[in-house]
């Protein structure tokens with residue numbers, strides 16, 4: 001065993017299976033780009049106060065799961081547990097909301113939560129997320145949900161469902177809160193639970209203790225308290241999703257784990273993942289920007305757990321074998337004998353200059369070992385070049401999957417090989 005091991009509970013991806021991760025992440029990103037979202041790249045640590053204020057102190061994420069430390073200047077710093085607060089901080093700081101609205105952004109990267117690790121739940125995990133800031137139209141809610149949906153569909157996922165609900169506007173929540181607090185008075189709650197409920201009464205819907213879950217079945221539901229405006233908005237979102245052919249279930253008991261949500265909220269749940277079945281979730285956060293000191297603009301977004309989507313795709317058998325996810329180069333060069341190595345290195349460089357993905361066997365290997373390396377690399381073609389080939393100016397190009405060989409003029413590379421790839425592509 002190696003002396004060092006990765007810290008407990010982090011996810012890691014290495015070849016060959018890292019190509020699964022790459023595939024999933026790229027498809028999710030492509031879906032966002034296709035809908036006009038632009039990249040925002042943010043620091044992985046921020047001022048601790050940003051998350052306390054943005055995400056909310058009643059949440060498990062802030063109260064129990066943050067990686068918080070003091071930096072060398074005595075500032076309290078936290079590794080980002082989620083992406084929305086940081087995006088809002090950056091939008092406000094750099095006046096992105098002063099241009100055209102909505103501001104549409106995507107991000108991808110590591111997030112950190114000190115949770116109890118288990119399959120699909122990590123202390124460092126990956127998200128692809130989007131945020132649309134500055135528009136309160138039901139159409140944008142439907143767009144955000146459809147971007148996630150199309151991302152999952154483009155990966156080939158099938159066994160997942162979409163739950164949606166609405167947390168209404170401030171008026172709806174105030175009306176609901178009055179009755180909810182009255183309802184809590186009929187329950188025998190301990191002090192800690194009462195304190196959480198005082199910070200955010202909706203949290204109790206999310207309490208995992210069976211006795212609380214049982215009691216909460218009788219609690220008044222926010223969906224029954226929606227103002228006319230909130231109800232009309234939510235109905236429009238549902239109608240749009242129906243016209244987009246996106247099936248969904250209205251789940252009035254759904255509570256998101258972060259405090260900033262208002263209005264439309266949603267979660268994607270995959271059937272093949274056991275306890276950690278949430279592959280993505282999001283919603284509106286209409287008060288967040290003002291709360292963080294910016295203009296009073298609305299926003300909506302989602303975060304998708306890339307690690308969990310990889311697990312979901314594996315559970316659905318979307319990656320049938322290692323072979324299918326090998327992301328090898330197009331051409332693998334083997335230098336026969338030490339003398340030809342320099343020429344092969346130059347040839348390799350010219351192939352890459354021409355935009356052809358290529359590699360060569362490094363190290364002192366006999367032909368057999370080098371052929372093995374070519375095979376392992378997942379390359380589509382292999383070319384062996386020795387003194388004889390350099391003399392004659394011709395070498396054998398081998399198709400690694402069919403075994404078919406053809407003679408190719410070394411002097412015509414890289415253009416002849418580029419033409420061959422093009423004709424192969426047309427045939428596919």
Ligand code: HAM
Pocket residue numbers: 081082083084113115120121122123124125126127129130131257258278279280281282283284300301302303304305306307308
């Ligand atoms: P979230 O529901 O906390 O939302 O996280 C989004 C997704 O990240 C989850 O559905 C899950 O797939 C994944 N995830 C969360 N925690 C873990 C973990 N410990 N291990 C593996 N995967 C995990 C947010 O983070 C919001 N910022 C989403 C959002 C954006 N809302 C509006 N805009």
